[in-house]
Amino acid sequence: MMATVNRSQSSDTNTISHWDKKYANLIYEITKSRDELTHERDQLKMYSSNLAEEMEVLQSQYDTVAASRDKLQEELNRLNLNRTVLSPDKPCRQGWIQFNNKCYYLSAAKESKTWEESRKDCQEREADLVIITTKAELEFVKRSSSVTWIGLSRGEQQDEWKWVDGTNLEGEGFWEDGEPNNNGGIEDCVEVARFTAAWNDAPCNNTFSWVCEH
Structure with missing residues (x-):
């Protein structure tokens, strides 16, 4: 009778041990996946932050170039207008x-x-x-x-x-x-x-x- 009980206990112990290892492996895989996703998320955050900084720099450069372009365009227009030849019989006042x-x-x-x-x-x-x-x-x-x-x-x-x-x-x-x-x-x-x-x-x-x- 004692031998039968011991064999039953041994069987239960083996079963528990089997499930412990199974769940331990499962927990390990889930933890590993979580850590990998966390790392990937952090990398994406860093990439997004760097991209935002680059966009700000490019926007600043664009604004500077656009302002310079507009200023040059106005100056060019004024110079072109000033090239208009005055009629000798009807001259305009200075500055006109x-x-x-x-x-x-x-x-x-x-x-x-x-x-x-x-x-x-x-x-x-x-x-x-x-x-x-x-x-x-x-x-x-x-x-x-x-x-x-x-x-x-x-x-x-x-x-x-x-x-x-x-x-x-x-x-x-x-x-x-x-x-x-x-x-x-x-x-x-x-x-x-x-x-x-x-x-x-x-x-x-x-x-x-x-x-x-x-």
């Missing part, structure tokens, strides 16, 4: 540029004013904000700066536009697609952007460069 028998004053680079302030500056120069009547004149004006005020603003009626000389806008003008849209109900003055070469209504309190004409 002649184009198609008209004289234009271009505000200094990076100088900006509201629409009213821009017009006042022109009037103090015995002139007024530019009135654009041809595509050629539009192309000339839009080269002066990134965004430029012109002498067109909303009249008393919603769809009425008047030039600074009091005349109404004739025809369809040179509006950008979808403009004028009077976004927010406060866009009563008109500017020209270099990259669109078209008119856009904007809040009169915005500050842009400007072009005077006489």
Whole structure:
């Protein structure tokens, strides 16, 4: 009887030992997989951090190059405009540029004013904000700066536009697609952007460069 009990206990012990080893191996494999995943996660975090730093450096370099490009473009545009040959029978005043028998004053680079302030500056120069009547004149004006005020603003009626000389806008003008849209109900003055070469209504309190004409 005793021998039978011992054999049973021995069998139970072997079974437990077998399961202990099995679970121990399983725990080992799970722990190993966890450690490997943890290591891989840490490596990915480090890679992501390094990539973010590289992107910040590249963005900074891009911003610097873009700013330099814009500055050079404005300087080049101004130099090209200054190459315009003055007519001997109608010379423009010093600091003004002649184009198609008209004289234009271009505000200094990076100088900006509201629409009213821009017009006042022109009037103090015995002139007024530019009135654009041809595509050629539009192309000339839009080269002066990134965004430029012109002498067109909303009249008393919603769809009425008047030039600074009091005349109404004739025809369809040179509006950008979808403009004028009077976004927010406060866009009563008109500017020209270099990259669109078209008119856009904007809040009169915005500050842009400007072009005077006489």
